[in-house]
Amino acid sequence: MSEIIVRTSSKDYSIRIQNGLLEQPGRYAARLISGRRVAVISDETVAELYLSPVLKSFYQAGFKTASFAMPAGEAHKNIRTLERVYEALYAAELTRKDLVVALGGGVVGDLAGFAAATYQRGVRLLQMPTSLMAQVDSSVGGKTAIDMPFGKNMVGAFYQPQAVLIDPLALRTLPRERLADGMAEVIKYGCIKDAELFSKIEQQRADLEWMVDRSVRIKAAVVRQDEYDTGERMLLNFGHTLGHAIERATEYTQYTHGEAVAIGMRLACRLGEKLGVTPEAVRPRLTRLLKQWRLPLHVPPVELSRILAAVGADKKHLGDKLNLILLTQIGEAVIRPLTREEYEPLIAEVWTEALAETAADGRTAAAASAGGGSVQ
Ligand SMILES: NC(=O)c1ccc[n+]([C@@H]2O[C@H](COP(=O)([O-])OP(=O)(O)OC[C@H]3O[C@@H](n4cnc5c(N)ncnc54)[C@H](O)[C@@H]3O)[C@@H](O)[C@H]2O)c1
Ligand SMILES: [Zn+2]
Secondary structure, X not given: OEEEEEEOOOOEEEXXXXXXXXXOHHHHHHHHOOOOEEEEEEEHHHHXXXXXXXXXXXXXXXOEEEEEEEOOOHHHOOHHHHHHHHHHHHHOOOOOOOEEEEEEOXXXXXXXXXXXXXXXXXXXXXXXXXXXXXXXXXXXOOXXXXXXXXXXXXXXXXXXXXXXXXXXXXXXXXXXXXXXHHHHHHHHHHHHHOHHHXXXXXXXXXXXXXXXXXXXXXXXXXXXXXXXXXXXXXXXXOOHHHHHHHHHHOOOOOOOHHHHHHHHHHHHHHHHHHOOOOOOOHHXXXXXXXXXXXXXXXXXXXXXXXXXXXXXXXXXXXXXXXXXXXXXXXXXXXXXXXXXXXXXXXXXXXXXXHHHXXXXXXXXXXXXXXXXXXXX
16 A cells, blocks of 8 residues: 655645555545535446445445446547536535545546536545556546547646545456556656656566556656646656647547557657757667557658647647657656747658658568568
């Protein structure tokens, strides 16, 4: 078991990481709120697997329980589902002393978190993340949001929970691709802050509970220093500038977030190499690790102009300059602000090279399937 305290301007709260925690949230909730009601928001997949033990634990701890399961998936992280959640909270007669529990992946965490932030101007929130992405990233840091037709995460709030309860055993039922998706973020933490985490994953000596613990500590420390995402927290964007651009340019249909970040991290290494910041030995190590988790390495055949447009669209929120996150070595990152005149030719060069690599890889794969060589 480990406990990490997150200090923020609005409150301090604890993140507990413990195998088997999904079966005992009731005893912790009793310490967090003075109310007697709990509404558990989940999705249909997670509800089927974990809702019963969670409700049982709250019931045994003396709470009145209610639950709502939304359909699973990003497509439902929208204002219609949010309205149904508000209705469920109203039907459960939840008051500001009571507790909303977000039981599920990042979609449930973001949506139920935003519902808690806004229902009756804010009710208590307990995060119980069940996907690796949610355990190491979305449940920590207090960002909540829903998607709008004009963009992802466009409406939301910073809203810190009363506590986060993480049960690494829940990851046993997570499909392999989803695990790999979250691993991209774990690898990212290794890259920017934790060389030991990186090398233990390389040597396959890290178990999930330990990796979750290390990752959460890094995110919690960064959030503590920069609650509202203006400085240090930018380091968490390593691999995300081009990762987001790839997601956007492929209309969020071709890659999961972690997959796009995996591609983006390799590209960020190339950018760093060109700027003389990242040593050449870094990229091969990263590549081997991403391969180990069967994460994609190559860029999709998307035209440069679409990538630059997507980078530009993302950048609007950040002001004039683009803040590139670059590695000085495994375990250490720096922020390099570049003007448009500086970053456009650089990205152009790297994207063009990466497209050539994609084409070469396609030829190797075709030769291999025709009975020729092997793909390394
Ligand atoms: N708030 C933040 O800081 C932040 C950070 C990163 C990501 N996010 C958001 O998180 C979302 C992505 O999260 P995600 O990858 O967890 O997606 P998700 O919530 O859709 O979960 C992925 C899938 O796994 C299933 N699942 C979850 N836990 C499971 C388990 N233990 N066993 C079996 N199946 C399980 C879900 O039902 C779903 O089908 C995005 O909307 C993204 O914007 C937010
Ligand atoms: Zn991410």
